Amino acid sequence: MEQKNWMHKNTGKLVVNGLKEKRSWFLVSFVILFITVVIIPIITRSTIREGFIIAGIVEVFFLVFINCMIDFSYLHDARKLGYYASKPMTDLQRINATLVINLIYTAVLIGALYIVSLFIETNIYMSLNDVFMVAIPWLLAGILTAGITGVLTGNTIAASLGTIINFTLPLSLLAIINYFFRIVEDITVGFSSNMMFNLFVDKVYRIDILYFVKYAETGMSWSYWLVLAGILCLLYGLLLWLSKRRKHERAGELVVSDGYKHFIAIIIATLLPIAFSAILWQVGFIGKVVNFLILFALAYYLINAVLEKSFRLSALTYKLFGGFIVFFVLFLGIVNFTTSRFEGKVPEASEISSIYVGNSQWIYRQEEEGRPSESRQLYNATEDFMRSASNVNVYDDPETIDSIIQLHRQLIKDQSYYYGTTVMISYYYHNGEVLHRHYNLTETESYEGDLDHVLKEWVNTEGFKRIRMPFIYEEDYLTDKIISDLRLHFEGERYQEISQGLMDRLDVETLRRHLRRDLDFYLAECDKCLQFAIQGKDDYWLYDYDYRSYDRPATPSSVEKLYYLEITFEGEQNRKNFMSIRVTERFESTFQYLETIVQ
């Protein structure tokens, strides 16, 4: 006859017995919390603020972690295991009793902190309830993770490290996925790893929900409890499954489960080259792949040597290494094969409702009547949102659309330019579909490509000028606005602010005429003008290296003379817009006009 109970019939008494053994820990924990959360703020004459409660929560994490390691350490010592496992109590019953004891210990400490938190005032930036809302699931999941890791390992130090690794495993997996997205970006012209990553995290891999961070922003809801219950059930189920399969005879080894050992070796061996890749950003794609494989092989060998406590690894270890390499090569091949047909995709102009061209994936819309300000990621922004956004340019006239399509074709052919930059192109189709493309242009010495040729077509369309530089090219721009402030700074031999009486002396319409003349000239030349073309709306920050005739200066301030013109507009509902124009001597007409104003 089998015992079916998950709990021993004397679990209550066993738990009380276990808690009695923790008397010293309770005492020490309360002393630590009392000193750091209550006494120190009093001594330092600081009111007990959130910071001390948060410090207390961190201390609880540490104390619970230590206690879990101690309580599950019986799994890591042959003597202890021989004693406890020989008693008429199943492994699961023993684990359950340990979990209950630690849950009670945690609840008492967190409860004490919560009571203290009720007596303190919080500032408007942080609610302690939000902190507890995140900390409590972390503690619960942490206790179960400690149990799982305790079962998987045969050494308490390995269990401590393993608990941290397992607790952060979803983040590690995310880092690996992100790296694979970066590989996709490197292989496939026009794909954005950033956009794929954001989309993945937003739609598929909800790490914010998994770690309950989302609920600190959105507040408690039924989904909070659902997710908490789901995660705890999943972790407990895993603990149950693993405890049935544990090989007690391997207590004393670092890791007792071969599957977990190989899994963790591959995860860590993958993460290490990813961490190194941050310093290899200038290396080409092949170099990156080779570096990854070499560092992976080295890390994999060393991790396995540590886990096996031997420099001679098992045949299975080598097989898994081979398997990973095959997987990696297959991944590269499959990505290359499946994405290559999308690389050259360029829509027909007739299909397109509007196009965004720029270098920002962060889209911002200003507050308007009945509508708060809002920002979205590019992948998440609808066409309507894009059209009403404040910081991006969306083009919709046929002539401009045609010229952008030509520009796109050129970008597909060649991703080099005079300087390195990023270009985003998003097509909004009539049928509601959206196509995003992302190009990283690399700086090429003695660039001789044709991009400026197609670029010139685009930047000289009326549509481009009107959308990109409405202050200068939109006829009615000032009809519903007034200029509430004008400031002019001169930088030459000395800095000078010239704002006195400027409103009376400077005629904005004249200024616009001069700017239009200068920009018409600049755009007609279009020397290295890509950066200027993809900047945000009414952004006139024109760097000197945008001119072919100039050598690239170290900093913009190396220009001998320039004016900064700052204009503040006031529109409907007193909404203010601010714009600054950097006028160098290259803006010949405008510069001369400002000279006359200053004199």
Place this chain on the structure above:
Amino acid sequence: MLRVDKLSKNFRSFQVLKDIHINANEGQIYGLVGSNGCGKTTLLKHIIQVFRQDSGQVYFNDQVVGERSEVIKDFYYVQDDLFFPHGSTLNSLFNFEGLLYDQMSVEKFNKLTTYFKIDPNKKLANMSKGQKKQAAFVLAMSANPKVLLLDEIVDGLDAVIRRKFWNVLIKDVVGNNMTVIISSHDLKELDNICDKVGIMHEGTIIKEEEMSSLKENLKRVQFAVAEDFEGISGDEFQIVKRIQVGKVYFMTLRGNVEAFRKALEERYQVLIFDELAVNLEEIFIAELGGAGYGTEELDA
């Protein structure tokens, strides 16, 4: 009856237990003896279900013994390398184990602590190795188990305490029909108390027999002959071991001693001939010698 049937276990690629068979009856003390590292402790840990076998089963009164089986509540294991929870005393441990064993007897506990003169309130960590062994034994006996597994229990104990141990154990086996499995290197100790012996070598039980039957099958003789002894053979006996001390020969035989004596007398002029008592140590050496253990010559 405790029965181990075809139990096998591999530690990775190394097979530590191979097709183990054991039969220990109720009210029987079963001695588990064997060469160093042969798997005695591992076998005991499989019987108590600390380790899980790859194949085979352990039965108690025809019920399968598993981690979750009811019958395992009647098993108690005292390991060689003792462990007691941090800061525990015999009293606190008795209270803890009282929550796990239904038959824990406070009367027996008090009686045994007095008999062994152990302070039940003294921290176990402060006790000597011998005292710890006694404490563990007291707890085991107080639990009134039906199956008691003792791993090297008398190792490191003085003769007086050993005698006390055996007194308590034999009384309980007789009185409560307890099955005891003892693994030990001290064969002389086991010789006096075991009803049955299982001899292990390299993960297998090479011999399992009632002690009386074992002693009947294996004989030991000493003799001296007038001539130079050049050996002897016969169908009804087999010489297992031969030692010469001066003119006197000591031989361990399997089979008929009388047939050996006749064969000897037919060939030699026998000056003295005596049949000696066989002890467990002789049996152990003979059996393991047959399995090729300890037969190497230093000069070989």
